[in-house]
Amino acid sequence: MLVTGVGRHLGARFAAELRRRPGVDLVVGVDVQPPGPALRALAEPDGPAAPYRFHQLDLRRPAVARVIAEHGVDTVVHLAVSATGLGSTNRSAVKESNVIGTMQLLGACQKAPGVRRLVVKSTTGVYGSAPRDPAVFTERTQPKTLPGGGFAKDAVEVEGYVRGFARRRPDVAVTVLRFANIVGPGADTPLTDYFALPVLPTVLGYDPRLQFAHEDDVVEVLCRASFPAEPGTVNTGTVNVAGEGVLLLSQCARRLGRPTLPLLLPAVSWIAGLARQTRLVDVSPEHLRLLTHGRVVDTARLRESFGYRPVFSTPEAFADFAAAQSPGLLPLGRLTAVTDGLAALLGPEAGRTTGPGPTTPGTPARPHRPRS
Amino acid sequence: MSAAAENAPGEAKVIPIESAPSWSEPPADGSGLADRVAGAVGGALAGRLGAAATRAFGKGWEDRAADGLAFLRRRITGDYEVDEFGFDRELTEEVLLGLLRPLAEKYFRIEVRGIENIPAEGGALIVANHSGTIPLDALMTQVVIHDHHPRHRHLRMLAADLVFVLPGINELARKAGHTLACNEDAQALLERGELVGVWPEGFKGVGKPFSERYKLQRFGRGGFVSSALRARVPIVPCSIVGAEETYPMIGDFRTLARLLGLPYVPITPTFPWLGPLGAVPLPTKWIIEFGEPIATDRHPVEAADDPMLVFDLADEVRETIQHTLYQLLVRRRSVFF
Numbered sequence: 181m182l183v184t185g186v187g188r189h190l191g192a193r194f195a196a197e198l199r200r201r202p203g204v205d206l207v208v209g210v211d212v213q214p215p216g217p218a219l220r221a222l223a224e225p226d227g228p229a230a231p232y233r234f235h236q237l238d239l240r241r242p243a244v245a246r247v248i249a250e251h252g253v254d255t256v257v258h259l260a261v262s263a264t265g266l267g268s269t270n271r272s273a274v275k276e277s278n279v280i281g282t283m284q285l286l287g288a289c290q291k292a293p294g295v296r297r298l299v300v301k302s303t304t305g306v307y308g309s310a311p312r313d314p315a316v317f318t319e320r321t322q323p324k325t326l327p328g329g330g331f332a333k334d335a336v337e338v339e340g341y342v343r344g345f346a347r348r349r350p351d352v353a354v355t356v357l358r359f360a361n362i363v364g365p366g367a368d369t370p371l372t373d374y375f376a377l378p379v380l381p382t383v384l385g386y387d388p389r390l391q392f393a394h395e396d397d398v399v400e401v402l403c404r405a406s407f408p409a410e411p412g413t414v415n416t417g418t419v420n421v422a423g424e425g426v427l428l429l430s431q432c433a434r435r436l437g438r439p440t441l442p443l444l445l446p447a448v449s450w451i452a453g454l455a456r457q458t459r460l461v462d463v464s465p466e467h468l469r470l471l472t473h474g475r476v477v478d479t480a481r482l483r484e485s486f487g488y489r490p491v492f493s494t495p496e497a498f499a500d501f502a503a504a505q506s507p508g509l510l511p512l513g514r515l516t517a518v519t520d521g522l523a524a525l526l527g528p529e530a531g532r533t534t535g536p537g538p539t540t541p542g543t544p545a546r547p548h549r550p551r552s
Numbered sequence: 553m554s555a556a557a558e559n560a561p562g563e564a565k566v567i568p569i570e571s572a573p574s575w576s577e578p579p580a581d582g583s584g585l586a587d588r589v590a591g592a593v594g595g596a597l598a599g600r601l602g603a604a605a606t607r608a609f610g611k612g613w614e615d616r617a618a619d620g621l622a623f624l625r626r627r628i629t630g631d632y633e634v635d636e637f638g639f640d641r642e643l644t645e646e647v648l649l650g651l652l653r654p655l656a657e658k659y660f661r662i663e664v665r666g667i668e669n670i671p672a673e674g675g676a677l678i679v680a681n682h683s684g685t686i687p688l689d690a691l692m693t694q695v696v697i698h699d700h701h702p703r704h705r706h707l708r709m710l711a712a713d714l715v716f717v718l719p720g721i722n723e724l725a726r727k728a729g730h731t732l733a734c735n736e737d738a739q740a741l742l743e744r745g746e747l748v749g750v751w752p753e754g755f756k757g758v759g760k761p762f763s764e765r766y767k768l769q770r771f772g773r774g775g776f777v778s779s780a781l782r783a784r785v786p787i788v789p790c791s792i793v794g795a796e797e798t799y800p801m802i803g804d805f806r807t808l809a810r811l812l813g814l815p816y817v818p819i820t821p822t823f824p825w826l827g828p829l830g831a832v833p834l835p836t837k838w839i840i841e842f843g844e845p846i847a848t849d850r851h852p853v854e855a856a857d858d859p860m861l862v863f864d865l866a867d868e869v870r871e872t873i874q875h876t877l878y879q880l881l882v883r884r885r886s887v888f889f
Contacts, residue, residue, distance in 0.1 A: 311716040314736035315637045321736065385719025387726070389638045426636050434630030445719070476636050478740075495633075512629050519625040526614045526621075 181406065182253040184239060184285065185260030185301075187211030189366050192219040194259065194399050199229035201403065208251050210235045210244060211260065212277070239281030245288035248295070255297040255406050256289055258282065261338050263303075263331035263370055263464070271330075278334040279341075286345045289352070297353045299405045300342050304358045304391070304420060305332035305466060309473040315389075318478040319358075319418045330466040339418075353416045355405040360422035360477060363497050364395030365504035370467055372501065378509060380433050381451060384442040388429050388474025391422040394492035394500060401488055413487030420477040423494040429471060432498060437508035437515075445472065637708070637741070638726030644706065648728050649695055655688075656695040659835055660794060666842035667700045669788055675742040676845065677780045678707065678749040679869050680790035681768055681877060682757030685799035685818045687711075688833065689758075689792045690751055694728070696840055697747070708741050709749045710734075710776075714815070735779055742783035749790075750776045752866075755815040759804070765796040766881060768874045774866035777848075781856035781865075786845035789869050791876040794838030797887050799823070836887050839880050843872050 181198060185191040186209030195209050207230055209215075214236055233251070237243040239260055248256070261278050282300075289295045307317040308327045317323070327333045339356055346354040361371045374380070401421050409415040433440045443451070452463040463471075483489050492500065507513075623646055626632050634640045656662050670676060678697075683689060694707040710733035716722040731737045733750065741748050751757065756769040780787050803819030823830030846869060855861050 311722060312713045312732070314734050314740075315731045316737070316740055318736075383719075385721075385723060387638075387723045389634070389636070389726070426634055426638065427630075428634055428638065428640075431630040431632070431634070434628060474638075478636075515628050516625055519621045519628070523618050523621045523625075526618050 181206065181255045181257070182208045182210065182248060182251070183257045183259060184210050184244075184281075185258070185262065186234065187213045187215050187219070188259070188262065189219060189222075189368055190362065190395065190398065191215075191259045192222050193395070194257070194402050195232065196222060196224070196229075197399050197403055198257075198406065199232055200227070201230075201407070203407070204230040206230060206251060207232045208235065208247060208253065209233070210237055210239070210247060212236070212238050238277075239284055240276060242284055242288065244285055245291060248288050248292045252294050253292065254294050255299070256285070256295055257299045257301075257402060257406055258285055259301045259402075261301050261303075261335060274331075275334055278331070279337050282338045282341055286341055290345065290349055295349075295352055297355075297406065298342070298345070299355045299357065299402060300338065301402070302335045302339055302356050302358045302418075303332065304360045304422065304475060304477045305470070306336050306339060306358060307475060307477065308332065309388075309466075309469040309475045311473055316476050316478050317420070319420055319481055327466060330464045332466050355416050356418045357401060357405060358418065358420045358477070359398055360391040360393045360420070360494075362395060362398055363392045363501035365500060367395055367501065370463060371470075374463060374467070374471075375432065375436060375438075375501070376505065378438065380429075380436075380438050380440045381448055382429055382433070382440045382442050383445050383448050383468075383472045386445075386472045386474075388471055389426045389476050390429060390432065390470075390474055390494075391426060391476055392492075392494045392497040392501070393422050394490065394497035397421070397423065397488075397490040397492055397497070400491075401482070401486075404486070404488055410487060414485045415487075417481075419482050419486050420479050421482055421490070422477055422479050423490045423492050423497045424479065425494040426476055427494055427498055429474070434510075435498065435512070436502050436505060437511045439509055634727070637729070637731045637737070639706070639708070639729035640727040641706070641729075644728050645698075648724070649698055652691055652695045653699070656692050656699075659833075660692065660798075660838040662692060662696055662794075662838040662840055664696045664700045664840050664842075666844075667697070669842040669845055670697065670701055670705065670747065671786065671845070672703050673745065675745045675783055675785035676747050676788055677738075677742060677776060677785055678747065678788045678790050678842070679776060679873070680749065680751055680792055681766075681873050682751040682753040683760070683765065683792070684795035684797075684833075685758060685801050685820065686833075687751070687758050688798060689795035690749065692795070692838065693749060693790065693792065693840060705747045707749045708746045710738055710751075712754060735775055738776065738779040739783055742779060742785050752776055759801065759816040759818070761804075762796070762800040762802055765800075766793075766877050768870055768877075771866045771870050774862045777862045777865045777869070778856040780848045781851055781862070782853060784849045784853065786847050786849075787865070787869055788845045789843040789872040789876070791841045791843070791873050791880060792838065793840075793877060793880045793884060794836045794887075797836045798833035800834075834888075837884075837889055839884065841876055841880060843876055846872075 181204055183191060183195045183198065186195050191209070191211065192215050195207050198204055198207050209232065214234060235247050237247065260281055264274065289298060304317070305327060307313070307321065308323045308325055310323070310325050313323050314321060327336060342354060342356055346352070362369060363372060398421065405415050430440065449468060452468050455463060626642070632640065632642045670678070680689070680693060690709055694709065697707045698704050706729055709730040711725055711730045713732055715725050715730070716732055731741065738748055738750070752771040753769040754772065760769060777787070799818060799820045801818045801820055805817040805819065809815065809817040820830065846865070851861065
């Protein structure tokens with residue numbers, strides 16, 4: 181099994197999870213940089229695990245073909261399609277590593293007769309965000325305007341090459357997983373950087389609908405796609421992956437306890453540009469569009485034909501992320517204390533509608549998944 | 553509580569805000585202010601103000617205030633749900649419908665007929681005539697269906713894309729349960745068993761001159777019929793009388809409309825001459841009648857792709873609405889009463 185992009189949190193976690201699965205002889209990880217010490221600790225699973233080899237190589241060069249041939253790889257999981265580069269934040273370098281890297285990898289796979297299965301990480305960003313598109317995207321929806329640039333365009337191009345590969349190698353089971361915004365206690369994406377700001381700038385007059393996929397679910401979906409499908413399910417083709425339900429940006433901000441600062445769209449664009457230039461926060465134009473118009477995808481295929489129901493719904497995934505964040509300027513506890521205090525002044529008989537002991541909303545108990 | 557509080561003034565003061573069970577963190581700087589405010593309000597309520605409030609707001613004001621606080625608490629902590637289309641049920645029921653209700657009940661005094669034609673559950677497509685320059689008729693239909701239907705169903709409206717381009721409006725429209733008028737959204741909502749409302753005349757209907765009042769315009773391509781056929785839900789024709797006269801449109805600033813990218817900029821007897829006052833609708837008397845549902849499940853699902861059948865059904869719906877409009881107009885005593 182070959183996993184690309186193990187230098188990142190998600191790749192490292194997924195490689196560790198793969199090694200625990202039965203039937204895995206060897207996991208080979210490749211990336212431009214070796215994982216840092218924190219990730220290495222994460223990648224070292226306790227208990228019995230398959231052996232692991234790491235190769236430091238640049239996917240943009242054809243070296244990956246040698247690795248595939250050397251280890252007789254039969255399953256390739258391509259996670260090195262990412263919005264930000266490892267080490268460099270230069271947009272053209274990121275684009276090159278996404279698109280050229282994918283082309284090199286697919287070329288190597290095509291020449292390797294042993295490859296039986298290819299799993300590619302993509303994003304729901306391929307649907308874009310526009311006011312004139314349907315409210316809920318299914319895998320078949322053709323968006324009215326294709327993403328004009330940035331990571332989403334990379335993903336569209338990557339998917340195009342993957343489709344071409346699937347045509348040329350019909351014997352390989354190909355899965356493209358379109359993930360919604362990935363969150364989790366350790367997730368590190370441009371969107372989670374945005375939510376870490378003390379005051380969240382928003383676009384005046386817009387309250388976008390957002391969907392999140394929890395890291396645990398993402399790893400589980402990747403695992404299921406990497407092995408032959410369970411009876412009665414299909415794990416090839418294109419699948420949207422997101423937790424059930426929707427959160428509005430205003431809801432997210434309130435659940436994080438962070439005040440919002442609504443600004444006119446041009447002002448937000450200007451600030452985002454400034455923040456990008458000063459390397460403060462990387463909010464790309466496509467994220468700005470997401471934070472203006474929002475995006476929701478239909479996950480019926482994931483639940484029904486892929487046969488996986490995400491453990492974390494969108495609000496639960498966000499709550500798990502929020503719990504790991506520092507409390508904002510408007511902590512929930514203080515706000516609820518004010519309303520509860522006022523309600524208590526009204527007296528017990530009037531306050532009964534507020535319910536018994538106030539629970540802290542937005543942080544339900546973390547669901548437990550039985551480890552297989 | 554109020555009686556007890558009056559007898560023992562100051563008792564409410566001793567409920568410190570830190571005793572609220574959710575308050576587990578050590579109080580940070582700034583909580584002092586909240587504390588003082590709460591204390592001051594509590595003291596005032598316990599004293600003379602409590603009695604004054606009972607006189608001013610009537611009996612049971614504590615209950616209403618507690619409900620309001622509970623609502624406020626859920627809103628400021630983000631503890632509410634929206635569906636995939638962005639419909640915020642709580643906000644719609646507690647705030648948005650409440651704002652529109654006086655307009656429907658007191659101002660337009662809407663008379664509702666045939667509400668029993670709207671099924672109690674399951675998907676249905678309400679098709680209505682459009683008029684009145686500003687799509688007030690759609691909002692009023694949403695209010696009366698929620699208020700008059702025994703199951704208090706919410707109407708999910710299909711709105712023009714212009715609505716979702718405009719800042720502010722798009723946010724409110726999504727929260728009120730409206731979505732973009734496209735086949736995907738219509739079908740998705742109908743298949744979820746929602747009550748969907750469509751005004752197929754679109755801007756041709758709402759922006760037609762006053763001289764053409766109550767003359768139904770073309771029903772587009774009949775896309776709404778295809779959606780209903782695919783989802784196998786009944787079509788309920790709905791005729792709205794009274795909305796035409798709210799803003800009698802006697803002219804159109806074509807150039808200005810083109811400049812602003814709007815479908816039309818109306819000239820009415822009061823707008824723009826009276827400025828903002830011209831935006832006040834005339835207090836006409838409205839009648840909204842829901843007709844017999846037209847079943848679509850007698851046709852196979854493939855019929856949705858048969859243009860002849862789709863046009864025939866669209867015509868049937870259009871004729872029904874037009875006919876009902878004429879009947880209602882004959883029976884109407886006057887525009888305003």
